[in-house]
Amino acid sequence: MNRFETQVLEILPRLRRYARSLSRSNDDAEDLVQDCVEKALARRATWRGDNLQGWLMTILTNLNRNRARRLGAMPAFVEIDEANEPASDAPERDPLQSDRLAAALNRLDPDQRAVLMLVVVEGYRYAEVAAMLEIPIGTVMSRLSRARRNLASALAAGNVVELRRSR
């Protein structure tokens, strides 16, 4: 394993976390990570030599967008019976609630979801996201805003319970 591959290896777990936050299932995420690594190794020459993590995140974001377009027409996968069950009392690790979150996230536009996850899960600053995705910061803010509002309305829709703050 050469030095570049070793560096990619170190970032792989974080890349997988990001992929999972964008995907419908961990299997999908694994495919995405694998495609991303292949693409990165194939296009190593185009890496500018700094911020490898950001570069990999960018590749994965783009692959995810293409994949989402390909799968475009697929409806969000929600079992109706399950979705209509009343929420349980446990506020944390409530499987129904996390299913609802997943279902709501799956309805988001992939670009909006990517910005939301880069900010919330990966902790990037808005300017870093803008640089990474090569979009103006205004676009980052509008995607973030739409992601949050769309997520809120998806969660507020009939078959989805309100998120509760756990404190």
Place this chain on the structure above:
Amino acid sequence: MTDRPTSDIGEDDLHAYVDSALDPQRRAAVEAWLAGNPQAAADVATWQAQNEAIRSAFGREPALASTADRALIAGASARRPRRFAWAMAAGFALFFLAGGGTGALMTATFTDRGGEQVALMLPEASKTNYLVYASEVRHPVEVGADQEQHLVNWLGARIGRKLSAPDLTAKGFLLVGGRLVPFAEKPGAMLMYEDAGGDRVTVLIGTNPAHEGTDFRFEESEGVSTFYWTDGGFGYALSGAVDRETLLGLAHLCYAQYET
């Protein structure tokens, strides 16, 4: 709007507030403004709850890279088209992009591998298989030599041929077992052998859509030797941390038994 005393607070500030991206002074100003704007305060509370739910679903600190991750990278590296293939793919890319479809690009690049490409992928894939599986003490194979008939039937069905496990006892190597492995985006078969001293070698058999034959070739890297060749619809590779002569002897035995 009477309830907007500080008119310079915009929605971007609310997001930055939710994401803890404001300096303390600005943060205090937003808090003061929110106190007088219940609708905005409700949005902010919703977004904060979203953040917490998302972090609790996805935000676990990533683990350290695992052996499986290492194999993933080795596999991606092995599958990577070599320079000349890549240049060809780039040519296809221009062609297909002009035709207006990036999906076609992926197809052109990653499928329809010719015999030469299969041959190019064999040594790296075989070496990786050897490195990943031969070092496994308890689970080196999926199906052991005690079920040899089941093993060859199963793997044969997956790679689409009648398969037998070559007899390498003439060189002191006995079958340990085998497993299904990916090779060139298709199922491949891996057989593992071991000698009395505990040295192991692996045999990789994958499909070769081009049905072209190549000579025996030898490669050695990271202390692993590999002989590989293609013959008819299949590619073969033997890898092991053994000397070249030993491996060549084993390769001849395999070749003789797999002759098409």
